[in-house]
Amino acid sequence: MRGGSLWQLGQSITRRLAQSDKKPLSPRRYFASGADLKKTALYDFHVAHGGKMVPFAGWSMPIQYKDSIIDSTVNCRVNGSLFDVAHMCGLSLKGKDCVPFLETLVVADVAGLAPGTGSLTVFTNEKGGAIDDSVITKVTDEHIYLVVNAGCRDKDLAHIEEHMKAFKSKGGDVSWHIHDERSLLALQGPLAAPVLQHLTKEDLSKLYFGQFQILDINGSTCFLTRTGYTGEDGFEISVPSEHAVDLAKAILEKSEGKVRLTGLGARDSLRLEAGLCLYGNDMEQHITPVEAGLTWAIGKRRRAEGGFLGADVILKQLQDGPTIRRVGFFSSGPPARSHSEVHDESGNKIGEITSGGFSPNLKKNIAMGYVKSGQHKNGTKVKILVRGKPYEGNITKMPFVATKYYKPT
Amino acid sequence: MALRMWASSTANALKLSSSASKSHLLPAFSISRCFSSGLFYLKSIGWCFGFEVLEGLKYANSHEWVKHEGSVATIGISDHAQDHLGEVVFVELPEEKSSVTKEKNFGAVESVKATSEIISPISGEVIEVNTKLADSPGLINSSPYEDGWMMKVKPSNPAELESLMGPKEYTKFCEEEDAAH
Helix, strand or coil: CCCCCHHHHHHHHHHHHCCCCCCCCCHHHCCCCHHHCECCCCHHHHHHCCCEEEEECCEEEEEECCCCHHHHHHHHHHCEEEEECCCCEEEEEECCCHHHHHHCCECCCCCCCCCCEEEEEEEECCCCCEEEEEEEEEEECCEEEEEECHHHHHHHHHHHHHHHHHHHHCCCCCEEEECCCEEEEEEECCCHHHHHHCCCCCCHHHCCCCEEEEEEECCEEEEEECCCCCCCCEEEEEEEHHHHHHHHHHHHHHCCCCEEECCHHHHHHHHHHCCCCCECCCECCCCCCCCCCCHHHCCHHHHHHCCCCCHHHHHHHHHHCCCEEEEEEEECCCCCCCCCEEECCCCCEEEEEEEEEEECCCCEEEEEEEEECCCCCCCCEEEEEECCEEEEEEEECCCCCCCCCCCCC | CHHHHHHHHHHHHHCCCCCHHHCCHHHHHHHHHCCCCCCCCCCEEEEECCEEEECCCEECCCCEEEEEECCEEEEEECHHHHHHHCCEEEEECCCCCCEECCCCEEEEEEECCCEEEEECCCCEEEEEECCHHHHCCCHHHHCCCCCCCCEEEEECCHHHHHHCECHHHHHHHHHHHHHCC
């Protein structure tokens, strides 16, 4: 096998999952060796459970445990999975003007969110491209809670801080707190709600997809959002770090082993099946939310008013249509991977794959990527080049696996 | 498969890398090594960090194995390799009657998350490929030395086999490679 060293093969797995941001702004984040990797509160817990630890965005994270990535991915949709996502960055914006402040940086209609609800949004740059995607929640009119990607932490915080300084210098009332004292866990799958209900007195049947609550879970005050990155019903739980291991243990015990610790390998397969973007692959600085198929995330009022970075570019794309669009693919042969070229049936290049792999739940190859507008309709036959050879494929809508978000009927 | 996994975790727990103290395991395991295709009976010599390295085979430092019987050399990837790779979801093999060259790529193995080229340990003409791998690529994981064989080659230069590693050398090679990380 190429590479001689199989360790390097293991590393290639992480390179495929790694975020695009490889230029840390803070010198402390530059890691010369594995010894400098940060550890979450669950590090020892992962190792004790057979976690295979790999470097990811400056952290030592479990890519999988004793079960295979395929089994883990299937188990999430049949039973459930518990993910350690404490490497992601949670922060709170507070103050009278935190809502108008955030609206200068994201495409969401933050003012229009009811308290206790949130949404996926995109932080944009002056060209309308994506700096990062994020789940934001309006806790109250003076408190917004948001989670950003681990690989974009330094970039995002520097961006927010720079704009916050300018906003405050004009008299705006906003401040922030970065929740490094908390750890984020994600509990996903059909058993997520029944299991979590054992650990809290609050009635979870009243907490719908996108909603947020601060409540006691397993004896500690947690931030709970009914959201996730798998397409399944589930939650992201921000727990004080000193209670993270106890909470993880409690969740696994209450599920009688059906909910399993699940690593980043399966997490990536799950989000791909759900048609969700991975920042750094499917969304980058030069891709706008319109091109990425996230027009729904741009608030209606924002489409009329703008007021966020790059609004002129985005509003024009909403009017004229974008030149490229994100689509899903099925293909035969080897799985299509990032940077594989997409050709039309005549062999003309029409796009590129940005993420792809074998779907454990569908047992076929799935991929997502960008093609020229006009060539993006479902059913369009394409050829995908893998290692120089063309393989048959077709464009399909996403999600590949139907989502099961808990919404009111 | 269950027997191998049990033996593997035992070896890991005991941190053993030679067969001496595990001779009680060999007879039971050896029985499972007999298979009906009439190929040679292979004896497991021991464990490379819990992975199986078989006697009677030659190994490349790119983790392919070769079984030379008369004018036919059967080629696949080692147990150590399949374990690092993870579940195989697709295998790309050469056409029959094509030629392969020592130390050159002859195909690819895809796992859930990564692709790896497979390098031919010898030169020669491909006389047969394992068509079962098209529908069951997982045979490479469950049976890397038997049902997961990849291709049979007529060696054009049998002397090339001399430069490959024997089982003990390969075991040591794996240990050194893993220890370096």
